[in-house]
Amino acid sequence: MKKRWLCLFVENEIGVLAKISGLFSGKSYNLDSLTVGVTEDVTVSRITISLTSDDQTFEQVKKQLNRSVEVIKVVDYTDVAIHMKELMFVKVSGCSEKDIEEIFRISQIFNITVIDYNRDAVLIESVKTENKNNDLIALLGKCFANRIEIVRGGSVAVEALSIDKISMKSISYRNP
């Protein structure tokens, strides 16, 4: 089992997302996250998918996606140098003065932004890799158990500009 990344270019049409997500559920492929947005060409949408699977299943996933009439192109990002980020909001409520201080400290160290704040609640925005966001959730969950609300956007990815082997390692933000 291994974490994989796929980028799909699909027709920007009604039902295409249902087709793709239905393929995953119907064939029992697990899917970790899926994001979709329109591209510079309004007739084309771009989907970023992350999943965890063995090699054989992953080959099937790619073939099955390729087979769909609505799918224009499937790109495997698993071993490609990419930039990848996920937007996440965390709302912490019921905060004491001390909690708020702690949150500001965390946000400084983690390099994340406090975007909203009132006397007893703080809203944090984090644009990080999925793993970094996982770490942040773990930390906040420990400090403020049962008082956090999390909204995750799922990852989006784009190929890095430099493609020589040396930079591949340094750019691969997926495994910080």
Added chain:
Amino acid sequence: MDITGAELFVKALKKERVDTIFAYPGGQAIDLFDALYGEDDLNVIMPRHEQGLVHAADGYARSTGKVGVCLVTSGPGATNLVTGIATANYDSVPLVCFTGQVPTGLIGNDAFQEVDIVGITRSICKHAVTVRKREDLAEIIKKAFYIARTGKPGVVVVDLPKDIQREYGSDEYPTNIEIRGYKPNNSVHIGQIKKAMELLNHAQRPVFLIGGGVNIAHANMEMLKLAEITGVPVITTIMGKGAIPTTHDLYVGNIGIHGSYAANTAISKCDVLFSIGTRFNDRITGKLDQFAQDAVIIHVDIDAASISRNITVDVPIVADAKMAISKLVEKAKPLDIKAWVEQIGEWKKQYPITMRKEGMTPEKIIRSINQVFDSAIITTDVGQNQLWATQFLELNERKQMLTSGGLGTMGYGFPAAIGAKIGNPKTDVVVISGDGGMQMNIQEMATAIVYELPITICILNNGYLGNVRQWQEMFFDKRYSSTCMRYRKSCIANCNVPTECCPEYTPDFIKLAESYGAKGIRVTDEKEIIMALETAKNNRKVPTVIEFIIDREENVMPIVPPGNALNDMILESEGN
């Protein structure tokens, strides 16, 4: 000139050279039917149930090689197609199914007879689409036919809202189409062909394993050539049966859970398995890790997703079977494998598939069909009747079998025969069905009558859902749970054996046939088999139902029990 969507629909069918459509009307399709009214160039067939309709279109498509076209109304009309869509798509049959839909403005309102048929069929067809704008209609229909018939053929659903059927717009129909996400493969990788032939030429114990892909691609001539030049024995799946004539010296038999001992053993012992157009379905592989365990596996398939899915393949070749086999033939040469061929012949002789000699066995019935019909299309239903048919039917250039292999849909055989007869009016069409499956689409008898289709319908009546009963007998301690077709309220709950005093069978198939205006013949003695078949064959006007009363607990043998390796078979019933 501006025309309505419905008129464009009719024009499109003609442009696609459709001559026959299978159609059942309703409120949301009434404009389309109006446009079809009085059309001389289109033969509109109205069956009695939409499931019968779609199986008929399927049988028409399989037997003619053309695209089968269905037209039904929204809601229940559309949902009645579902089983038939899955059946056809699973066996790569090209169909285009038009469904009426409520007007675009009402979609999503839970309007009368609104269902999301595109959503329902998405996972069981090749492509499904709702037409949302009148100006898209022509292109969508063009694409539908293109997608259905190219690549690995399949079913396309086109959902047509009523307002679009009525709306005026351009009468143009495109001649060409480009779909950026759909590029059917139309070449062969020559390097892989060379590699495959290299392996084959050095093999000591090679076999061909041929699936339905060869029949679909109409590559039978090429396949025969390839087999004859190389001298390599040919094994088929159920869907591949008939790829080369079944009486040919090089033909070994079917592989699979009811395959022949020789075929299953040869697969288990071969050193090169050259497979073409099969997806290594679980019904043919048996225990996976022992499947062809000594073999290097070559796999030709048009669908990349079928390669290395169930079985890891050493040499994959993604290509159309006909194209690939033609290339293989160019490089083919005779192999020196006399000992292996003789060994397989030995196995064939040692353990032929055969049934007991006394009584009216399914073997005798099917061999009589072989004898009486020199050229025919034979459809089967699903169950023991189908399995016996795949074991004993002889197929060749003049005899084709249509069967629901992938989905295994009871109720397929009879309506498929109707479609086959409509597509091939001069060819004899024979149905081999069980008593259970026959009742799943019996209403189509009316269709066969009104369109004057003289089909020979052989019902093998064992008074059981025999295939399931056999499993209950062999693997569930004879607990005949819900499989007896002669059960009545008065029966005991834990019955495990048929007796002389079982309640009478209902319906009386003979009276039922006669009530429709068909001919009915009941056969209880083996001496009457040939006579009955001859009578049916000579009946040129109406269908003939022949009800063969067969042994109630007849089993399909041999069988690979669940979980066993392919060559670990039970060869004979305990009773024998």
